[in-house]
Amino acid sequence: MSLADPYLACRDVLLRLLCLMMMVPGGAANAADFETLKGHGGPVMDITVSRDSGRVATASFDNAVGVWSGRKPDWLDGHEAAVKVVRFVNDDLVVSAGDDNALILWNLEDGSQRRREGHTAKVMGLAVSPDGKMIASASWDAKIGLWPVEGGEPVFLSGHSAGVNKVAFSADGAWLYSASVDGSIILWDVAAKAEKRVIVRNGFGVNVLALGGKNSNETWVAYGSQDGVTRIVDIESGDRLHDFTLERRPILAMSLSEDGKRLATGDGHGYITVFDTETWTIESDFKAALKGPIWALAFSKDGEVLHAGGIEDIVYSWPVAGLGKFDPMAKETPKFLRKPEQMSNGERQFARKCSICHALTEGSARKAGPSLYEVFGRRAGTLPDYPYSETLTGSDIIWTEETIDQLFLDGPDHFIPGSKMPMQVIAKPEDRSDLVNYLKAAASSQNKNGETQ
Numbered sequence: 001m002s003l004a005d006p007y008l009a010c011r012d013v014l015l016r017l018l019c020l021m022m023m024v025p026g027g028a029a030n031a032a033d034f035e036t037l038k039g040h041g042g043p044v045m046d047i048t049v050s051r052d053s054g055r056v057a058t059a060s061f062d063n064a065v066g067v068w069s070g071r072k073p074d075w076l077d078g079h080e081a082a083v084k085v086v087r088f089v090n091d092d093l094v095v096s097a098g099d100d101n102a103l104i105l106w107n108l109e110d111g112s113q114r115r116r117e118g119h120t121a122k123v124m125g126l127a128v129s130p131d132g133k134m135i136a137s138a139s140w141d142a143k144i145g146l147w148p149v150e151g152g153e154p155v156f157l158s159g160h161s162a163g164v165n166k167v168a169f170s171a172d173g174a175w176l177y178s179a180s181v182d183g184s185i186i187l188w189d190v191a192a193k194a195e196k197r198v199i200v201r202n203g204f205g206v207n208v209l210a211l212g213g214k215n216s217n218e219t220w221v222a223y224g225s226q227d228g229v230t231r232i233v234d235i236e237s238g239d240r241l242h243d244f245t246l247e248r249r250p251i252l253a254m255s256l257s258e259d260g261k262r263l264a265t266g267d268g269h270g271y272i273t274v275f276d277t278e279t280w281t282i283e284s285d286f287k288a289a290l291k292g293p294i295w296a297l298a299f300s301k302d303g304e305v306l307h308a309g310g311i312e313d314i315v316y317s318w319p320v321a322g323l324g325k326f327d328p329m330a331k332e333t334p335k336f337l338r339k340p341e342q343m344s345n346g347e348r349q350f351a352r353k354c355s356i357c358h359a360l361t362e363g364s365a366r367k368a369g370p371s372l373y374e375v376f377g378r379r380a381g382t383l384p385d386y387p388y389s390e391t392l393t394g395s396d397i398i399w400t401e402e403t404i405d406q407l408f409l410d411g412p413d414h415f416i417p418g419s420k421m422p423m424q425v426i427a428k429p430e431d432r433s434d435l436v437n438y439l440k441a442a443a444s445s446q447n448k449n450g451e452t453q
Contacts, residue, residue, distance in 0.1 A: 032304040032319035034326060039073045040066060041366030042356060044309025045084050045098075047298040051258070052091035054301030058315055059083035061356065062368050063420075065096045067108060075366070076106045077387060078113050080420055082368065087126045087135075089149055095135055097123035103137060103147065116147055118154050125166035129173045134190075136176055138164035144178050146193065159186050159195045166209050171216055179206035179223055187235075199238055203227070208254035210263060211235075212277055222263055224251025230265050230273070232280065242280045246273065253294050257303040262320065264306055266294025272308060274323065284323045288316070313366075346438025349431050353408070353424050360443045369421065372443045375399045380416070391418035404439070405432045 042061030049056055058066045058073075065076035065086050081099035089095055094106045101123060103116040125138030137145040140163030146155045162181040169176055175196070176188040185200035200206065204227040213219035220241060222232045228249030232242040246267075253266035262283070263275045270289030275282055288294055292311025299306055300317075307317045308329070316329045340348055357369035363385060365371065370386040378399050381392030397403055397416070409432065412421035426432045 032300070032321070033317075034319060035071060035317040037066070037068055037071055037073070037307075037315035037317065038313070039075075039366065040064065040313040040315075041359075042082070042313055042368055043292075043311050044296050044313065044315055045082065046086050047296040047307045047309055047315060048087050049298050049301055049307070050088040050091050051301065052088075055088070055091065056298070056307060056315075057086045057088060057094055058296070058309065059086040059096055059098065060313065062313070062366050063098075064366060065094065065106065067094060067106075074108070076104075076113070078104050078106075078115070080389065081122075081422075084122065084124055085126045087128050089128050089135070090132050093149075095126055095128070097126055097137060101139070101141075103135065103145075105149070114151075116154070118145060118156065119143065121163065125164065125179075127167045127169050127176070129169050129190075130171060131173055134173075136167040136169065138167045138178060140164070140181075142180075144176070144188070146176075146190070155193050157188060157193060157195070159188075160184065162205075165205070165207050168209055168211055170211065170218055177209060177211065177221060179209045181205040183225070185209060185221060185223060185233075199235060200233055202231075204229075205250075207250055207252055208265075210254050210256040212256055212260045212263070214260075216260075222254065222256075224254050224265055224267075226250040228267060230254075230275075244273070244275070244282070246271070246285070253297040253308075255297040255299050255306070257299040258301060259303055262299065262303065264297050264299065266297050266308065266310075268293040270294060270310065270328070272297065272306070272323070274306070274320065284320075286324045287328055288318075289329045344434070344438065345431065346434035346436075347442075349426060349435040350438055350442070353426065353435070357422075360439075372439060374445055375404075375443055376401070376440060389418060389420050391416055401436050401440075404436055408432050408435070 040060040040062050044058055044060050046059040056068045061082040063079045066073040079098055079100050083096050083098040086096040092108050097103045099122045101119045105114040119139040119141050121139050121141035123137050123139045127136045133149050135147040142160045144157040160180040160182050164178050164180045166179045176190050178186050183202040183205055184198055187196040187199050189196045202225055204225045206223050206225050209223040211218045211221055220232050221235055224230050230244040230251055234241055248267045248269040250268050251265050255264045263277050265273050272286045272288040274284045289310045294310050296309035305317050306320050307315055309315050312329055318326050357367055359365040359367050359371045362373045370383045380395040380397040381388040407415045408426040411423050411425040412419055413423050
């Protein structure tokens, strides 16, 4: 090697670094930053951004809402099941809802919460009126709820024949749009609290929607459906303006930038697609998750960053410019998605039935269920860092080989009715036995490499 070689090598490295500084967030003073928001104990189901401050809030399968100041979360715990959706009412008030059928309004100033009930099935969508005085909810009970923010009885709108997935207010608050599993989008008169007309009748369920148009005049509705189509429809005529079919289904997430110039969608194959809404061309089509779907999307207030969530318990925040240059999320396969032949039967039972809600290490790890660390011999409902249901508080159940076997033989609904645990039944005795033996080894204090996934 000549004396010049080290110099040339260093020069090449410096040139590469300078190029990266021009492309990669953090290198240039005016570039958006790549970040990850970590702390949830389950998949991220929804992301929202405050129009006032640009602050981020997240909803997760771990039954919690995170409100982020930079990369530091404040946790809002109060839901009894997975949180599917969260919205800012204003910068000091957040509303969330999910699988416990309830809405919770969180006052970020004094830490108080108000629980609002009335739906009889999970709540999948929320929207806040432009004046901040009303919340609309979309539920799988096929109803739409209209909730005065300051209190009072809700009004429920009926018109869909199946579960409602999403709702959106018009910019003036006079109209409400709802998207349903029945394949329709309905326009509602908010003042009259009545159906105006059906805008869309689609052959497949509509999962997400967004409203847009030029100069703040809403002229189109975009929606994503179960068959993987992103479609843009004229609001007045119902005519199809644009169709995008990329052979990836279903469309699960959608976000419109605040200036209305970009529309982003996320699908079941882990792709994020960003559209230019002025030309209706595809700006980027990014394999954002190597494993699992994209469930949550939200543009930052300035539109320069796209926040995304999926099967991982991490929010990824990518600069929109050069989106495809970044590493995807979920580079490693979560245990519950691994191939059966890669695990023992006991580990496989745990991965598929338990791992998304329970950790095997000390502490709850902010998961939906309590840690199973040293579970054998423990009285149910006694871990100090987990908010148990009233059913398990003061329970006489002691977790043993026999009681855990019985739990999965009967199912939680019968063995401990009223608990938060979702219905899980393991019919084969050998599968239950293998699970118990796996837990005895993996959740023991002797296992120094306990895993949470």
